[in-house]
Amino acid sequence: MNKPIIMFDMDGTLLDLAFDDLIWNHKLPERHAKTHQISLEQSNQILFKFYQDHKHTLDWYSTRFWTAKVGVDTFQLQHDHKEFIKPRQGCIALLSSLKQAGYRIWLVTNADERGLALKMNQVDLSSYFEVMISSETIGFAKERFEFWDQLQHMHPFEPRHCVLVDDTAVVLEGAKSFGIEHLITITQPSSSQPERERSKLQYPAINDLRSLIPYLDQINHEKEMNVKTA
Numbered sequence: 001m002n003k004p005i006i007m008f009d010m011d012g013t014l015l016d017l018a019f020d021d022l023i024w025n026h027k028l029p030e031r032h033a034k035t036h037q038i039s040l041e042q043s044n045q046i047l048f049k050f051y052q053d054h055k056h057t058l059d060w061y062s063t064r065f066w067t068a069k070v071g072v073d074t075f076q077l078q079h080d081h082k083e084f085i086k087p088r089q090g091c092i093a094l095l096s097s098l099k100q101a102g103y104r105i106w107l108v109t110n111a112d113e114r115g116l117a118l119k120m121n122q123v124d125l126s127s128y129f130e131v132m133i134s135s136e137t138i139g140f141a142k143e144r145f146e147f148w149d150q151l152q153h154m155h156p157f158e159p160r161h162c163v164l165v166d167d168t169a170v171v172l173e174g175a176k177s178f179g180i181e182h183l184i185t186i187t188q189p190s191s192s193q194p195e196r197e198r199s200k201l202q203y204p205a206i207n208d209l210r211s212l213i214p215y216l217d218q219i220n221h222e223k224e225m226n227v228k229t230a
C-alpha cells in the first residue's frame with residue numbers, strides 16, 4: 001500500500017514562528033519608526049492597520065510588497081536577524097524518520113521565494129523534500145482553493161491520500177475545501193507565545209513534531225482496514 005504524501009507548512013510548523021514574531025512585531029516597528037522619524041507607538045498603530053488590511057492575502061507574505069508599503073527593506077531586516085531562524089521541537093528527528101520510512105515529503109509555504117531561500121540557507125531541510133514550493137510561485141496564497149488546484153497541476157497528488165500539517169486554521173480550511181483528507185495543526189507555533197489549548201483548535205493538534213508518527217500509523221491502519229473490508 002502506498003504511503004500518503006506528507007505536506008508541511010514551514011513557519012510555525014517546521015520552523016519556530018518566534019523569528020517572524022520578532023521581525024514583524026518588534027524589529028519592523030522599530031526600524032519603521034526610525035526611518036520615518038515617528039514614535040514607536042505611532043509606528044505600531046500604522047503597521048497594525050496594514051496587517052489587518054492584508055492578512056491572509058498573497059501580499060501579506062511578500063517582502064517586496066511590505067518593502068514598498070512601509071519604506072523599510074523587510075527582506076534585509078530578516079537577513080540581519082537570520083541567526084534567530086530555528087527549527088521547532090522534533091523537526092529534524094521527524095523528517096529523518098519519515099524519509100527513512102519512505103514517505104514522500106513536501107514543503108508548501110506562504111513565505112515568498114526569497115524568504116524560503118533565506119530560511120533554508122539557515123536551517124537546511126531541503127534534502128528531505130521531494131517538492132518545495134512557495135505560494136509566490138503558484139500565484140495564490142494557501143488559504144485559497146486555487147493554490148491547491150495549481151499545485152496539483154504542477155505536481156500531481158491525490159488529495160484524499162495526503163496529510164497536511166499547518167499551524168494556520170484558514171490554510172487548513174483551504175486545503176479541506178480541495179479535499180485534502182488528513183489535516184493536523186500545531187499547539188505552539190511560536191516559542192515566544194503561549195501554547196494554544198487543544199480543545200479550542202478545530203483540528204487534531206500536536207506540539208513536538210515527532211507526535212505525528214502515531215497519527216500516521218493510525219491513518220495507515222485505517223487505510224488497510226478499508227482495503228480489507230472493501
Ligand SMILES: [Mg+2]
Nearest residue numbers: 009011012167
Ligand atoms: Mg505557518
